[in-house]
């Protein structure tokens with residue numbers, strides 16, 4: 074059974090679309106057979122109760138809130154009524170009754186947030202409450218990003234039905250596809266492998282994937298030519314799937330990488346989502362700031378290309394330590410890289426290439442910006458930079474000289490060279506690797522990108538195991554950080570615009586029809602929060618802290634966070650993509666591991 078809000082059903086032409094604004098074209102409500110009032114959805118449905126036989130009693134009635142409906146319009150005072158999983162009325166609902174009345178006086182009522190860039194994947198099987206997302210206002214996610222997804226999309230989506238709090242859509246990953254046909258190796262696909270890869274993408278789309286994702290800094294996708302990606306994405310695009318890309322470069326070659334993503338969109342006749350749009354501060358200085366990168370995207374839009382962006386609101390990024398190693402070492406897969414790096418000649422070759430990459434091209438003096446978030450082999454390194462770990466190693470090698478506690482600048486106490494730090498990276502890699510946090514960006518670019526109207530808010534996070542490791546705080550605080558520090562304190566954007574970036578805009582980009590607005594007929598994904606106190610608490614030092622200020626989170630008409638407490642209900646489930654064949658597949662019984 075599905076939860077009844079699949080995308081496929083809602084992509085039919087709808088007369089409503091022809092008379093309302095661009096934003097609403099893609100958000101035209103589904104035409105469910107079970108709910109007669111939704112079929113009479115009209116332009117005046119926004120502020121008046123649905124006229125056809127209003128029920129005597131609603132399931133939930135949110136009263137007297139500041140309604141921020143997700144469109145970007147200014148807030149208004151009103152009530153929101155929910156029945157059978159849908160919003161059935163928004164406006165002044167007089168003496169209407171409900172099983173549960175929630176007084177939202179002094180609070181904001183908004184659509185549940187839609188996070189289109191996550192890495193939740195099969196972690197939802199183990200941590201189905203996904204509390205880090207719910208307590209940050211998220212009710213719907215897109216996973217399978219950066220080229221890494223589950224392989225069996227049908228089994229995955231079926232498994233989630235009423236077994237998680239969140240509504241979940243997934244992309245099919247390019248790297249996942251390549252790994253299945255040729256492993257983690259460099260080199261073009263053979264014609265037979267290409268046919269096999271296309272079949273994987275085709276099946277994923279008919280099983281319900283929402284599009285195709287790439288992660289072009291990761292192996293093996295980084296070795297794929299643009300043409301190869303175009304050929305594969307043509308399959309997903311043929312079913313109406315979006316192209317979501319972690320670009321080939323987010324540093325010195327970023328403009329080229331943007332051009333590549335745009336070309337893939339043009340040549341596949343597909344819309345494009347550029348993931349976690351950002352700019353390191355050294356590159357910003359070189360190319361003229363975020364105006365230059367945003368300008369590239371705006372020019373494409375002006376030329377008629379549909380392209381969207383998303384962003385997490387932090388000055389540090391996070392990914393695997395493997396991305397610090399030279400491409401040439403990784404070219405024949407992880408096992409081979411380990412073989413190379415276990416010889417002195419291989420290490421020397423790696424160090425030579427790393428010098429070129431970090432010292433010559435980027436002018437790096439140390440790895441104080443690169444902090445270990447978690448490492449199975451070295452749990453005590455969590456929270457320490459590569460610079461600091463190199464210092465600790467050197468100090469203990471020197472007979473237990475004083476260990477440093479914190480270092481983002483080289484310290485005279487225990488001077489280490491770049492070579493010491495390269496060796497530290499290689500050693501950690503050989504012993505199992507690490508998840509990293511990279512402090513490379515500046516507030517200026519984060520703010521310039523956030524202000525752009527094309528940019529939605531997305532966490533780039535997985536499901537967090539509370540207390541485990543020192544992961545990037547974005548998994549806990551992304552939305553609250555925008556609503557507190559950026560909206561309320563710095564007044565960078567308006568509250569209504571921030572909500573739009575978290576709701577109707579991502580719904581439009583990913584064609585999640587019937588979600589992302591507070592409108593009669595829409596899925597009852599709703600958040601209630603206090604705009605005066607909402608804020609993130611998670612920091613880089615202490616990331617395991619939930620956001621504050623959300624009092625109620627409602628998913629498909631069921632309350633999952635109530636009075637700040639999780640109810641344990643799991644009303645979430647699959648959102649099927651535009652190519653879905655309508656058949657719910659056999660649900661997954663094992664938990665696949667995924668990586669970008």
Ligand SMILES: [Zn+2]
Nearest residue numbers: 219319348349
């Ligand atoms: Zn990514």
